Amino acid sequence: MQSQRHNVTSIVTPEVLIQRAREMVPVLAQRADKAAEARRLPAETIADMQAAGFFEVLKPKLYGGYEMDPQVFYDIQMVLAEGCMSTAWVYGVLGVHNWQIALFDPRAAQDVFGNDPQTLIASTYMPKGQVTPVEGGFRFSGRWGFSSGIDHCDWVFLGGLIFNEGQPPEYRTFLLPKSDYEVVDTWNTMGLKATGSKDIIVKDVFVPEYRTHKASDGFMGTNPGRETFTANLYKLPFGQIFVRAVSTAAIGGLQGALNCFVEFGGNWTGNMGAKTSEQVPAQMAVADTSVAIDEMKTTLMRNFGTLLESIKGGQMVDLNTRLLYRYQAAQVVERCARHAYQLHSACGGRGIFNDFPLVRFFLDILSARAHYANNPDVFGRNFGGVLLGRDNTDFFL
Numbered sequence: 001m002q003s004q005r006h007n008v009t010s011i012v013t014p015e016v017l018i019q020r021a022r023e024m025v026p027v028l029a030q031r032a033d034k035a036a037e038a039r040r041l042p043a044e045t046i047a048d049m050q051a052a053g054f055f056e057v058l059k060p061k062l063y064g065g066y067e068m069d070p071q072v073f074y075d076i077q078m079v080l081a082e083g084c085m086s087t088a089w090v091y092g093v094l095g096v097h098n099w100q101i102a103l104f105d106p107r108a109a110q111d112v113f114g115n116d117p118q119t120l121i122a123s124t125y126m127p128k129g130q131v132t133p134v135e136g137g138f139r140f141s142g143r144w145g146f147s148s149g150i151d152h153c154d155w156v157f158l159g160g161l162i163f164n165e166g167q168p169p170e171y172r173t174f175l176l177p178k179s180d181y182e183v184v185d186t187w188n189t190m191g192l193k194a195t196g197s198k199d200i201i202v203k204d205v206f207v208p209e210y211r212t213h214k215a216s217d218g219f220m221g222t223n224p225g226r227e228t229f230t231a232n233l234y235k236l237p238f239g240q241i242f243v244r245a246v247s248t249a250a251i252g253g254l255q256g257a258l259n260c261f262v263e264f265g266g267n268w269t270g271n272m273g274a275k276t277s278e279q280v281p282a283q284m285a286v287a288d289t290s291v292a293i294d295e296m297k298t299t300l301m302r303n304f305g306t307l308l309e310s311i312k313g314g315q316m317v318d319l320n321t322r323l324l325y326r327y328q329a330a331q332v333v334e335r336c337a338r339h340a341y342q343l344h345s346a347c348g349g350r351g352i353f354n355d356f357p358l359v360r361f362f363l364d365i366l367s368a369r370a371h372y373a374n375n376p377d378v379f380g381r382n383f384g385g386v387l388l389g390r391d392n393t394d395f396f397l
Contacts, residue, residue: 012053014072020052021079028083032194032360039187040196041090046152049080049091050118058099060229063113065098067231070241070304074248078297081252082259085364086194088249090149096245097121097157100173100238102229103218105210108175109225112155122153124200125242127171129160137208138162140174145186146371148197154178156200171215180205191360191367219395221316235311236304239396240325243373244300247332250368251296254336257361258289261343264350264358282346289339296335299328322397323383333365333374340365 028045035041049055057073059065073095081088101109101121112119124144132139144158156176161169184199210224217223218238225234265276265286276282303325310317340362344351347358368374382394 012056012066014068014075017053017057017072018075018079021054021076024048024052024080025083028080028087029357032084032086035084035086035194036360037193039185039193040151041087041149041194043152045084045087046120046149049087054080054091055095055098055118055120058095058233059117060098060102060109060231060234062229063109064117067233069233069308070236070244071301074244074300074304077245077248078252078255081249082256084194085249085253085256085361085368086192088252089192089195089246089364089368090152092245092249093123093148094120094153096242097123099233099241100157100213101175102225102234103223103238104175104213105224106228107210109229111177111211112175119155120149120153121155121157121175122147122150123157123173125157125159125173127159127161127169129158129174129202131160131162131172131174133162134206137206137210138174138212139204140176140207141202141204143202144200146197147183147200148195150183150198150200151196156181158200158202173213173215174207175211175213176202176205176207180207189367191363191365215395219397232308232311235316236307237316237322237397240303240307240322240329243326243329243396244304246368246371246373247329248300250333250336250365250374251293251300253361253365253368254289254339255293257340257343257358257365258286258293260356260358260361261289261347262286264347264356276346276348279346281342285339285342285346289343292335292339296332303328319392319397320386323379323386323392323394326394326397327376327379327383330374330376330379333369333371334376336365337369 031042031045054076056065057068061067077088077092080091101112112121124147126144128144129140129142140160147156157173158176160174161171163169180202182201184201186199187197221235265282307317344358344362350356351358386392
């Protein structure tokens with residue numbers, strides 16, 4: 001079976017995957033309203049993404065994955081977001097987990113994919129877990145919020161801190177099967193409605209040591225899986241990969257908003273008789289948004305190109321560069337929100353009606369800004385402080 005999967009890998013190209021994503025855009029747009037009403041993605045959408053091979057992009061070849069460069073993953077995410085940003089958000093979050101599992105002890109990946117390589121992993125990385133070390137692992141409890149796509153997953157990554165006397169808290173990701181947690185439906189939001197980002201409750205379960213991953217290993221490149229999953233892809237810092245998974249959908253969502261506005265504005269005449277296409281605010285909104293999208297995409301691709309080239313050369317980029325990239329990732333959603341607002345404002349009265357597609361993109365982008373990783377102030381202050389000679393306070397890089 002694995003040899004057949006590897007044969008599939010050899011004929012699937014980035015161009016094929018991007019084209020499949022492009023073909024899904026109208027389908028996702030058609031499903032978007034019902035998905036928002038259901039407050040979760042349709043099972044059909046998850047099945048379509050699996051059939052298209054999207055979840056294989058960052059997955060190890062050992063389990064049928066493609067081990068492609070991250071740029072392919074983010075390209076797919078941005079295209080999907082043009083149809084439905086909730087879909088792209090869930091794809092980004094679940095898809096990146098197929099990369100992170102390769103950082104764990106290889107037994108963890110076998111637990112997840114051994115019986116079914118199509119198995120999906122959800123997450124919520126908040127350091128909410130109460131952790132008690134015991135022989136062979138940990139007793140683990142807690143409640144976490146914002147687990148996107150959890151309804152479609154059989155495993156989950158959860159964050160927790162281990163406290164050792166006289167030392168800083170040690171952050172780890174804990175991997176748990178579905179039988180060890182409860183899902184609580186709390187998801188009633190203004191945007192990203194279809195992500196189904198519900199709460200997770202865990203009550204005193206055992207997690208073996210090998211199903212945990214230290215954040216420090218992700219930062220230093222000393223991951224337990226490095227001898228088994230040897231591709232350069234898995235030498236990238238976890239922080240750089242994950243933060244882009246929760247910001248990049250906004251770039252595609254902004255493109256979707258721009259597409260809506262261009263279709264609307266090219267033919268719309270307002271109640272006062274003015275053509276939108278002739279209005280300076282509309283013209284500038286389209287121009288400014290187009291430039292911003294191009295700049296954000298270019299920066300994203302450049303950054304990962306630099307990271308990969310450094311790893312191929314046997315080293316990781318310096319701390320200041322990683323801090324720069326972290327801050328650039330954190331700026332994305334707020335920047336997208338400003339341009340979405342600019343487009344929305346140029347719609348006039350038409351823009352306040354819920355059946356106007358641009359509204360969904362606008363609210364989804366605003367909701368994405370609520371994610372901790374998308375707060376530019378936190379990471380900008382740290383980056384600026386380091387440049388001014390202060391100590392770095394962020395190791396999720």
